[in-house]
Amino acid sequence: MRTQLQPAVLWDHAGMPRTLVAIPALNEADTIAGVIAEVRRAIPAAEVLVVDDGSTDGTGRAARDAGALVITLPFNVGVGGAMRTAFLYAQAHGHDVVVQVDADGQHVAACIPDLVAALDGASVVVGSRFAGGGTYGVRGPRRWAMRLLASTLTRVCRTPLTDTTSGFRAADRHAIGLFARHYPAEYLGDTVESLVLAARAGLTVREVGVQMRERQGGAASQSPFRAGMSLGRAVLALYVALARRPVPLPQAALPAGAPPPEGR
Numbered sequence: 001m002r003t004q005l006q007p008a009v010l011w012d013h014a015g016m017p018r019t020l021v022a023i024p025a026l027n028e029a030d031t032i033a034g035v036i037a038e039v040r041r042a043i044p045a046a047e048v049l050v051v052d053d054g055s056t057d058g059t060g061r062a063a064r065d066a067g068a069l070v071i072t073l074p075f076n077v078g079v080g081g082a083m084r085t086a087f088l089y090a091q092a093h094g095h096d097v098v099v100q101v102d103a104d105g106q107h108v109a110a111c112i113p114d115l116v117a118a119l120d121g122a123s124v125v126v127g128s129r130f131a132g133g134g135t136y137g138v139r140g141p142r143r144w145a146m147r148l149l150a151s152t153l154t155r156v157c158r159t160p161l162t163d164t165t166s167g168f169r170a171a172d173r174h175a176i177g178l179f180a181r182h183y184p185a186e187y188l189g190d191t192v193e194s195l196v197l198a199a200r201a202g203l204t205v206r207e208v209g210v211q212m213r214e215r216q217g218g219a220a221s222q223s224p225f226r227a228g229m230s231l232g233r234a235v236l237a238l239y240v241a242l243a244r245r246p247v248p249l250p251q252a253a254l255p256a257g258a259p260p261p262e263g264r
């Protein structure tokens with residue numbers, strides 16, 4: 001039997017937890033200011049952190065000029081490494097919630113409050129472009145790989161999941177504590193493996209429908225061929241993650257007096 005932890009978000013009297021919106025970015029100078037402005041409109045009280053991961057096009061400066069907090073990494077560590085940096089920041093600064101948003105404008109920031117609200121009953125909320133109102137389409141082998149990931153993770157997380165590689169997601173304090181200590185680094189593998197880590201640490205995962213669109217400028221970090229290869233590696237990473245021993249939730253992330261979650 002596995003103990004499911006009660007989610008850990010402190011809701012203030014206005015119904016809003018202390019939220020960090022974390023934006024991993026690599027060479028997104030064309031879009032980053034627009035994304036920051038859109039996030040601000042959607043959730044004005046949130047702190048916005050851009051993790052600039054070795055960009056060479058002035059992304060960090062553009063983000064700072066747009067009013068975001070910027071952490072500049074000395075060399076490229078990938079989206080997973082950048083997100084772990086954001087979770088460490090959130091943990092150090094007492095945030096209740098981290099919301100991850102892409103820097104290329106694909107994620108419709110107006111959906112952020114829905115992601116945050118869904119943490120009332122879950123520790124990790126994944127925004128799905130295939131559930132709810134979205135019209136985003138994926139075809140061919142990419143779609144099949146995504147379906148395989150979705151059906152496997154639906155079983156692992158014991159909840160219907162349709163978009164496991166989505167980088168539009170929210171995490172509560174339990175998940176922040178876990179991900180600050182351990183977060184996968186592999187491109188796309190980070191999205192699926194982090195769900196395995198969360199589920200096996202006893203955290204509740206849930207999906208909500210969100211809207212996504214095409215990137216609003218700049219260039220994708222991977223060519224379609226390399227993106228396909230990465231998706232294949234993500235499938236492999238998922239099965240390796242399932243074969244590994246579960247990572248226990250750090251004690252500090254547990255509510256006082258809570259029993260440690262049992263691994264499976």
Ligand SMILES: Nc1nc2c(ncn2[C@@H]2O[C@H](COP(=O)(O)OP(=O)(O)OP(=O)(O)O)[C@@H](O)[C@H]2O)c(=O)[nH]1
Binds near residue numbers: 025078082167
């Ligand atoms: N920190 C960091 N961010 C990255 C890196 N590679 C990509 N990103 C960011 O991660 C987000 C997603 O990357 P994209 O290249 O848009 O990947 P994608 O959305 O799967 O691909 P498209 O559908 O073609 O846009 C964007 O905000 C990128 O700037 C990286 O090496 N480090």
Ligand SMILES: [Mg+2]
Binds near residue numbers: 104
């Ligand atoms: Mg993108």
